[in-house]
Amino acid sequence: MADVEKAPSPDTTSADDTPQITSPAQVDEALQFLRGRGGKDGEVVEGTVEEICVDEKKLLRKIDFMVVPTLINYANVMGLKEDTGTTAKQFNYLALIFYVSYAVCEMPQGYMMQRFPTAKYLGIQVILWGICVTMNCACKNFASLVALRVLLGCFESAVAPSLMLITAMWYKKHEQPLRIGIWYLGTGCGTIVGALLSYGFQHYTGTAFKSWQIMFLVCGLVTIAIGICVVIFLPDNPMKSRLSHAEKILAIERLRENRTGIENKTFKPAQALECLTSPYAWLIALHTASSNVSNGAVSSYQATIIKGLGYTSKQSALLSLPSGAVSIVSILSATFVAGRTNTRIFNIVALIIPAIIGGALMAFLPASASAGKLVGNYMVNTIGAALPLVYSLAAANFAGHTKKVTMNAMVLMAFCVGNIIGPLTFQPDGKNPPQYIPAKIAIMATGAFAALVILIYWFVLQKENRRRDNLGVVHEPDSEFMDRTDRENLEFRYSY
Numbered sequence: 001m002a003d004v005e006k007a008p009s010p011d012t013t014s015a016d017d018t019p020q021i022t023s024p025a026q027v028d029e030a031l032q033f034l035r036g037r038g039g040k041d042g043e044v045v046e047g048t049v050e051e052i053c054v055d056e057k058k059l060l061r062k063i064d065f066m067v068v069p070t071l072i073n074y075a076n077v078m079g080l081k082e083d084t085g086t087t088a089k090q091f092n093y094l095a096l097i098f099y100v101s102y103a104v105c106e107m108p109q110g111y112m113m114q115r116f117p118t119a120k121y122l123g124i125q126v127i128l129w130g131i132c133v134t135m136n137c138a139c140k141n142f143a144s145l146v147a148l149r150v151l152l153g154c155f156e157s158a159v160a161p162s163l164m165l166i167t168a169m170w171y172k173k174h175e176q177p178l179r180i181g182i183w184y185l186g187t188g189c190g191t192i193v194g195a196l197l198s199y200g201f202q203h204y205t206g207t208a209f210k211s212w213q214i215m216f217l218v219c220g221l222v223t224i225a226i227g228i229c230v231v232i233f234l235p236d237n238p239m240k241s242r243l244s245h246a247e248k249i250l251a252i253e254r255l256r257e258n259r260t261g262i263e264n265k266t267f268k269p270a271q272a273l274e275c276l277t278s279p280y281a282w283l284i285a286l287h288t289a290s291s292n293v294s295n296g297a298v299s300s301y302q303a304t305i306i307k308g309l310g311y312t313s314k315q316s317a318l319l320s321l322p323s324g325a326v327s328i329v330s331i332l333s334a335t336f337v338a339g340r341t342n343t344r345i346f347n348i349v350a351l352i353i354p355a356i357i358g359g360a361l362m363a364f365l366p367a368s369a370s371a372g373k374l375v376g377n378y379m380v381n382t383i384g385a386a387l388p389l390v391y392s393l394a395a396a397n398f399a400g401h402t403k404k405v406t407m408n409a410m411v412l413m414a415f416c417v418g419n420i421i422g423p424l425t426f427q428p429d430g431k432n433p434p435q436y437i438p439a440k441i442a443i444m445a446t447g448a449f450a451a452l453v454i455l456i457y458w459f460v461l462q463k464e465n466r467r468r469d470n471l472g473v474v475h476e477p478d479s480e481f482m483d484r485t486d487r488e489n490l491e492f493r494y495s496y
Contacts, residue, residue, distance in 0.1 A: 028261035028401070030252045031481035033239045056254060059247055063170055066241065067234065068182055094142075094149055096420045099296070101153025103416035109158040110409040113165065114267055114401065117236040122162035126227030129155040134220025137213035160391070160415075161408035168395040168404065169237055169262040172255060173495050174342040177392040181335025184388040185328055192324035196317075237263050256480040259492045264401035264483045271402035271485055278487070280397065280494075281407055283457040288390055288414035289421075291450035294355055294443040295384040296422025298323075298377070305362075305377055309370040319374065323381045330385030335392075344393050345458040345496045348386045352451045355383035359443035383447055387415070396495040397461070400485035418446075461494040468493065 113121050132151045139145045167179050235241035238251040239262075252262065275281050298305070302323060307316040334347045361376025390411065398407040425439035473490045486492045 026266070026483060028264050028481040028483045029237070029239060030255075030262040031478055034249065034252060034478075034481070056250060059243075059250055059254075060175070062243070062247070063251065064179075066243075067166065067170055068179060094145055096423050097146055098149045098153040098156075099416040099419045101150040102157045103153075103413045103420075105154045105157040106161070106409040106413045106416070107406075109154075110161055110405040111267060113158060113162050114405045115265060117240075118162055118165055118169075118263070119234040119236045120231055122158060122166070123227050123229075123231030123234065125155045125158040125162075126230055127224050128227075129159070130220050130223030130225075130227055132220075133223055134217055136216040136220070157412065160412055161405070164391050164395050164408050165263075165404065166234070167392075168258070168260060169255075170251070173258050173392075173396040174339055176395050177335040177338035177344060177389060180388040180391050180395070181331045184391070185331055187327055187331075187384060189324065189328065192321055192328075196321070258396070259480045259486075259489060260396070260399040260404065261401060261481055261483050266402075268400070268402040268483075271400045272406045274400075274485055274487060275398065275403045275406040275410065280457070280460070281410055283453060283460070284390065284393060284407075285410045285414040287450050287453040287457065288387075288411050289417040290446045290453065291352065291383055291386060291390075292415050292418025293422045293425070293446040294359065294380055295387070296419030297425055297439050297443060298380050298384075298422075302377065306374065309373055322378050326378050326381045327385055330382045331388060334385055335388055338389055338392065342495060344389045344396075345454050348389050348454050349451050351382045351386040351389075352447050354379045355381075356444050356447040356451075358382075359440050359447065363437050363440035363444070380443060383450075393495070398486055399489060399492055400483055403485045458496045461496045465493050 109125075129152060132148050132155060136145070136148055139148065163183055164180070167176055167183075171179055238248055241248065241251070243251060255262065302320055303316045306319050307313065311319060330351055334351055338344045338347045358376040358379025358381075361379070362373050365372045365376070394407050394411050395404070398404050422439075422442075425442040468490055471490060475491060479489055479491055482489075486494070
């Protein structure tokens with residue numbers, strides 16, 4: 001097995017074996033903070049995590065309270081198509097144009113979120129996103145919908161990568177899955193809230209506004225308010241948080257075991273290139289793209305699928321509620337188990353299997369078995385719950401800040417590819433509606449392929465960890481915060 005190339009150290013070593021920083025841009029900002037342990041009031045904090053007089057469990061609760069809280073398919077059955085003159089094929093294009101814009105903007109957004117304060121940048125993007133959602137209520141034709149969908153994709157492309165970075169800079173590896181799962185609960189909650197809003201607004205009979213216009217207005221204004229809260233209350237990193245100086249030191253020190261650092265504002269092209277040529281990165285990207293074909297299909301067409309079983313628009317809205325519940329239960333249970341056991345990949349496979357079975361129920365049950373097909377539709381939602389575990393894999397297994405940013409962008413671009421392909425399997429022409437059998441078969445096939453790819457990823461990570469265990473690498477002081485990549489730092493071990 002070829003040795004892993006080790007990059008030149010960006011620092012020198014003093015007589016007491018403590019690396020001396022010669023170029024602050026080359027190391028993690030957390031290390032610079034630790035080297036100047038004195039606070040504004042002259043408070044000096046020395047010692048290891050065990051020696052610092054701060055209760056770590058209490059600190060973790062404080063971090064959760066500070067970080068976690070800040071973290072459209074129903075319009076289709078509410079009259080949006082008719083009121084804007086949108087055909088079935090054009091609505092299909094709306095479902096994918098958002099993800100095309102999302103994918104195109106992912107890399108530029110990754111560069112910008114590294115250069116600017118992460119939380120402030122996230123908050124501004126959420127505010128702009130909310131403004132675009134609000135403006136949907138003024139759309140009168142297909143062209144205006146397309147323009148706003150492009151902007152929505154652009155602004156939303158910063159949200160998930162920013163949240164992944166923020167989670168990685170606050171939490172240990174085994175703490176990350178549940179926290180990522182908590183902020184990802186927005187997908188399941190959004191399904192439930194959207195269904196209730198859809199059902200409620202369909203009873204609106206006024207003439208000044210259409211029901212779908214009110215829905216966009218309400219959702220957009222709420223989103224803007226959330227973005228403002230993010231800007232005001234969410235700290236950019238532990239060093240700039242409202243924690244006491246001793247708590248900041250512990251918040252940093254406790255993350256040494258991650259070996260992924262906290263933050264570095266210098267973009268390093270070599271790290272980006274290393275990520276783009278990493279087989280590990282491409283395995284995660286391939287898994288993400290294939291698993292999200294079904295996610296894209298169901299998220300864009302769930303209300304349409306249910307309506308195709310013979311239910312009215314109002315009934316379709318209410319019958320979408322269990323999908324959100326399935327998503328919430330799947331996310332919480334899988335991320336909780338992953339966090340307690342520090343395992344992710346087998347939980348991912350366990351979430352894919354019900355989705356494959358659900359696709360089979362939808363595709364092969366007779367048309368008269370609408371209840372069974374409905375259950376199958378609900379089961380497919382488990383595969384979307386695997387995405388926060390994929391996010392936690394990316395957060396845990398890629399070190400070096402530029403490499404992390406690049407990996408996050410790759411994951412989200414792959415997510416977009418899957419969500420672009422998914423709606424395309426629902427062809428509104430010919431004999432496909434209302435059963436859409438080819439789309440449901442695609443859900444099964446891509447799910448099985450995604451499970452195979454993630455198991456290959458598990459195998460190669462195990463093999464690499466064993467290889468590194470046999471190298472006998474001697475620990476280098478502060479190597480955890482040297483902004484080295486997982487490939488450069490042979491003390492790094494991959495999580496799976």
